[in-house]
Amino acid sequence: MTERRGVSRRSLLGAAGVGALAAGAAGGYAVAATRDEPVAPDPDAVPVAFEGRHQAGILTPAQDRLHFVVLDVTTESRDELVSLLKEWTQAARRLTQGNEVGVYGAVAGTPLAPPEDTGEALGLPASGLTLTIGFGPSLFERDGKARFGLDGRRPDELVDLPAFSGDRLDPALTGGDIAIQACANDPQVAVHAVRNLVRIAFGRASVRYSQLGFGRTSSTSAAQVTPRNLFGFKDGTANVKSEDRDVDDVVWVQGSDGPDWLVGGSYLVARRIDMRIETWDREPLAGQEAIIGRAKGSGGPLSGGDEHAAIDLAAKGADGEPAIPTLSHVRMAHPDSNGGAKILRRGYNFVNGTDGLGQLAAGLFFISFQRSPAQFVRIQRTLAGSTNDALNEYIVHRSSGLFACPPGLGAKGFWGEGLLG
């Protein structure tokens, strides 16, 4: 709907381009600098701030759509990496505020040069776009050798995640030097941002993989309606929310954790979780609810109450068995089953065509943010293995990545400045 309601974010030159081209006049293009004023209070026209103590896109209320990209740096020159990060930051400042990349955008400048922006978001509002960057272990070293002069700068915790029981990881979808998470309420805006960042990277970094998510599966604010995953269940009811008192402790790297360049940042885990939806769909309703530990309709825990009722792991059913079954997902993932460990989830539903066996290739692109990877590892170790989480019969983890997301920045900083500046 955004497109139709959209407040134009850019002043289009319109017929100026036509005239210039028809006349063959290279100097006929002007810089598009002014911007239209919003004519209606469209929430998508109000950009999310790019600057701040933390990067946006983590505690920001989860937007509806995702484009996630992982890149490998193809240059080994520190200078080129720094230039890339500076150019990306400059572009991200503009993109997140609803502007095109570069001074001249897609329709101004000289007609004899390629446009600075690819143009497919012309006329669309900012749409809540956030761009969040993270650095993988392989950015710091490869084959035991430091890269980019980053000897000793890798956080001890920034190593490939351990193998979990049941993992079936595709190497092409695992690891990677740099991750960029683009979230927006209009997918065209998220795709446009990633596409332009990839373009800027040409000759310095290339796409390892990219994943679109069509629907969010978590809320990160208490003000949001809880969405549903492709098992048909409300997902993220008990997720950490930006309003929680302990949210800083769960999400942000603290001064006592170090390293300095990462304080105020967070660790990002990304895992593509394929769902065996055809098998799931044959499970009786009561079975599905027992596997999840919640009612499918209301989302309320099987221990009773509505969606937001506290989970009572001790409650018993009329048969004397635990109301929330021993192997149910909410029990296994609960902080009480994991030494208090919590993570902020920010995943998305996806469908990637067909599985080649006559079914849809569907699943959940899992993203979480946490102060330490140990939080995720603790919970995933509990969940993994066919003898634990009952959900494992219906899911397969196909990709894995861990990235250290630096803190936010001010008006003059660049992504990774604390590390490479």
Added chain:
Amino acid sequence: MTERRGVSRRSLLGAAGVGALAAGAAGGYAVAATRDEPVAPDPDAVPVAFEGRHQAGILTPAQDRLHFVVLDVTTESRDELVSLLKEWTQAARRLTQGNEVGVYGAVAGTPLAPPEDTGEALGLPASGLTLTIGFGPSLFERDGKARFGLDGRRPDELVDLPAFSGDRLDPALTGGDIAIQACANDPQVAVHAVRNLVRIAFGRASVRYSQLGFGRTSSTSAAQVTPRNLFGFKDGTANVKSEDRDVDDVVWVQGSDGPDWLVGGSYLVARRIDMRIETWDREPLAGQEAIIGRAKGSGGPLSGGDEHAAIDLAAKGADGEPAIPTLSHVRMAHPDSNGGAKILRRGYNFVNGTDGLGQLAAGLFFISFQRSPAQFVRIQRTLAGSTNDALNEYIVHRSSGLFACPPGLGAKGFWGEGLLG
């Protein structure tokens, strides 16, 4: 945004499910029959009519998101095919009106049976969902033998599209027995519909391929804002619109065309067109505009005027050359270059991960509707071949399908009743 503004379309049983399960009472589930009344005039809460002289999803103003699926019928039993089409129709009636599949939906009925609906659209409005079905040549005959007793029922024009110069078709993405186009403003609603139709088909039809489209690239109503494709250009400005005087003549099979079962229907062409976006992005602005024949900013034709100005193929620039270049896309695709042939386009932008060469796998999933496949063939023959449409350097056709979409139906009909009833 839909999710947050959404008017609940279904009366959720909420805690009823919990109580029934906790008590182990199989009879504790009730039928969810009542529906919430809309509390605000949300356009997405008003469903698109399923019944009518024509199928919806053709002239319906193009919705924002697409899930397109092509299936192969795996049974050779006519009775099973008819049953499938009847069950699909029943499901489509409910889904398009914002209801779940089946009488019991996803949370009512007996907890000892699998839910009739998969549940991920619970709480979401109808979101403009349309479901449009078409039958491919291979439904009628395979290896020279008629299937399902359909001897002599295949329209003469329903044959595989001819090979076009430059085609690089993937056999797995080409052909197919049945196509279903799901369009909605919320992608979760479109995916939910396709997923449930695929589920219903189990044992009778399986998925050949499926494609999501994140953003429409055509308008089909004069009331719509023209969207942009991934070349950054407005697309579909000169598309046939539902308000056009000749729209019936362009889109619908007429009584004089036959066969009878297809009168009031239309032919659907689907082609996945991959874009070489990295190459395109290096083309100067003037070059891009000359290849398309329009200004990138305004969308106005290079012969002058704003986006909706008539294209003047005879106009000359200051240099005496045609203002709209000889090989430009708008010139080659123009009815005047194709004996008056027109088609109704209804395509979508897509990104399918990575091309494996460090770039995004991006393109346009082309869909068009026309009274006769000859209209598409006429235009595509003009466009195809590297010596014709200048755009061919930047695109590759990777899939192809032709499907005959039956007319609309009334309160009691089923999809394909005129053919198989």
